Amino acid sequence: MILLVLCLFYLLTISGEPTDAKTLRNVGICYGRLGDNLPSFSESIQLIKSMNASGVKIYDANPDLLHLLSDSELRVSIMVPNGDIRRIASNQSLADEWVERHVIPFHPRTRIESILVGNEILSDSTEQGKQVWHALVPAMERISSSLKTRGGRSARGIRVGTPLAMDMVVSTFPPSSGAFRSDVRDSVMAPLLNFLNRTGSHFFLDVYTYFPWSSDPSHIDLDYALLVEQENVNYTDPESGLTYTNLLDQMLDSVYFAMGKLGYHRVKLAIAETGWPNGDGGDVFGANSFNAGTYNRNVIKRVTSDPPIGTPARPGEAITSYLFALYDENQKPGPDVERHWGMLSPSGSPHYVLDLTGDLYRPEIPLDP
Ligand SMILES: *[C@@H]1O[C@H](CO)[C@@H](O)[C@H](O)[C@H]1NC(C)=O
Numbered sequence: 272m273i274l275l276v277l278c279l280f281y282l283l284t285i286s287g288e289p290t291d292a293k294t295l296r297n298v299g300i301c302y303g304r305l306g307d308n309l310p311s312f313s314e315s316i317q318l319i320k321s322m323n324a325s326g327v328k329i330y331d332a333n334p335d336l337l338h339l340l341s342d343s344e345l346r347v348s349i350m351v352p353n354g355d356i357r358r359i360a361s362n363q364s365l366a367d368e369w370v371e372r373h374v375i376p377f378h379p380r381t382r383i384e385s386i387l388v389g390n391e392i393l394s395d396s397t398e399q400g401k402q403v404w405h406a407l408v409p410a411m412e413r414i415s416s417s418l419k420t421r422g423g424r425s426a427r428g429i430r431v432g433t434p435l436a437m438d439m440v441v442s443t444f445p446p447s448s449g450a451f452r453s454d455v456r457d458s459v460m461a462p463l464l465n466f467l468n469r470t471g472s473h474f475f476l477d478v479y480t481y482f483p484w485s486s487d488p489s490h491i492d493l494d495y496a497l498l499v500e501q502e503n504v505n506y507t508d509p510e511s512g513l514t515y516t517n518l519l520d521q522m523l524d525s526v527y528f529a530m531g532k533l534g535y536h537r538v539k540l541a542i543a544e545t546g547w548p549n550g551d552g553g554d555v556f557g558a559n560s561f562n563a564g565t566y567n568r569n570v571i572k573r574v575t576s577d578p579p580i581g582t583p584a585r586p587g588e589a590i591t592s593y594l595f596a597l598y599d600e601n602q603k604p605g606p607d608v609e610r611h612w613g614m615l616s617p618s619g620s621p622h623y624v625l626d627l628t629g630d631l632y633r634p635e636i637p638l639d640p
């Protein structure tokens with residue numbers, strides 16, 4: 272116990288003066304609010320800060336919340352709702368209005384780092400959903416242009432992106448076979464990548480090893496999905512010859528390969544969401560706090576490592592990442608497991624131990640001074 276206290280004290284003293292570069296390496300938190308029992312905005316911000324997150328991603332651009340975040344050092348990612356995309360795509364004044372209302376009053380005191388246009392819109396294949404697909408890149412162009420004309424100097428660093436789910440790639444296995452769905456490849460993905468490459472933005476990805484694992488647990492090793500490195504469970508892609516030690520790298524690389532097939536070899540991935548459920552209301556095996564803590568700690572260890580690890584296809588490349596989610600959200604639709612992704616319960620107590628700076632997991636830091 273005394274040793275532990277000493278170790279913590281040592282960690283505290285060496286991480287006491289975070290440089291910017293260091294802060295940027297930390298992991299951010301997705302602050303979803305689909306619950307009727309969640310702490311207030313200011314309590315939530317305190318919790319996020321006490322967890323040492325470097326950033327917070329919200330699913331709207333709530334002005335009260337953005338105002339409260341101005342007193343934090345947190346980098347903030349805000350979102351244009353799916354329902355606004357078509358209108359913004361067709362009218363520059365509406366894009367200007369959006370930026371004037373949700374960005375200008377707050378930035379840079381609130382450190383808005385990215386504006387995400389929509390959320391997983393390519394996962395909606397209804398007729399109405401498809402109309403949004405084609406408005407996506409035009410809307411991003413307009414928001415980007417409003418930032419340039421209205422945002423002044425400080426807005427230049429704000430990235431415009433859109434988070435997509437893994438269902439936009441048709442094949443993830445082997446990773447080298449990664450390719451975008453044919454119904455979006457030329458019409459949406461090509462112009463999107465052109466935009467991201469041209470503006471220096473990232474390709475934001477919602478990526479969960481939990482889903483492929485839970486749909487096929489007899490063929491996918493649990494530790495491989497949890498990023499627990501093992502001597503004998505590696506996979507070599509026969510086409511690329513690259514060797515994989517975990518499922519997350521495989522999934523990320525399938526997207527890099529898909530981008531490469533359209534000629535984009537430089538656009539960086541950012542993980543807009545990843546995580547593991549802490550419980551399931553009884554319906555799925557494998558969703559528990561132990562696995563959730565293991566997965567999230569392993570993700571943090573990888574994405575905060577210095578120098579960056581990257582993936583087999585993009586070794587050494589840093590990947591900005593957000594963990595999903597701050598709280599269990601009791602109003603999320605879908606199967607029971609959807610309501611159990613929190614790092615914290617709605618009362619604010621942690622489901623498992625987590626150090627979002629990654630310091631606790633860095634072997635190069637002597638724990639025994
Ligand atoms: C664009 O939006 C503005 C502001 O709401 C509105 O005044 C204008 O009529 C719209 N233009 C078109 C072509 O719909």
Ligand SMILES: *[C@@H]1O[C@H](CO)[C@@H](O)[C@H](O)[C@H]1NC(C)=O
Nearest residue numbers: 500501502503504505515516
């Ligand atoms: C699998 O990967 C791990 C971690 O990189 C490595 O230590 C181990 O030697 C590899 N095993 C094989 C059989 O390649």
Ligand SMILES: *[C@@H]1O[C@H](CO)[C@@H](O)[C@H](O)[C@H]1NC(C)=O
Nearest residue numbers: 465468469533534535536537
């Ligand atoms: C991506 O951007 C770089 C730098 O601006 C440019 O040289 C390259 O041609 C672009 N790639 C594609 C496929 O457009």
Ligand SMILES: *[C@@H]1O[C@H](CO)[C@@H](O)[C@H](O)[C@H]1NC(C)=O
Nearest residue numbers: 283286321322323625626627
């Ligand atoms: C956050 O960082 C502080 C100071 O470095 C440290 O004392 C604290 O234990 C950290 N909190 C968590 C939850 O890791």
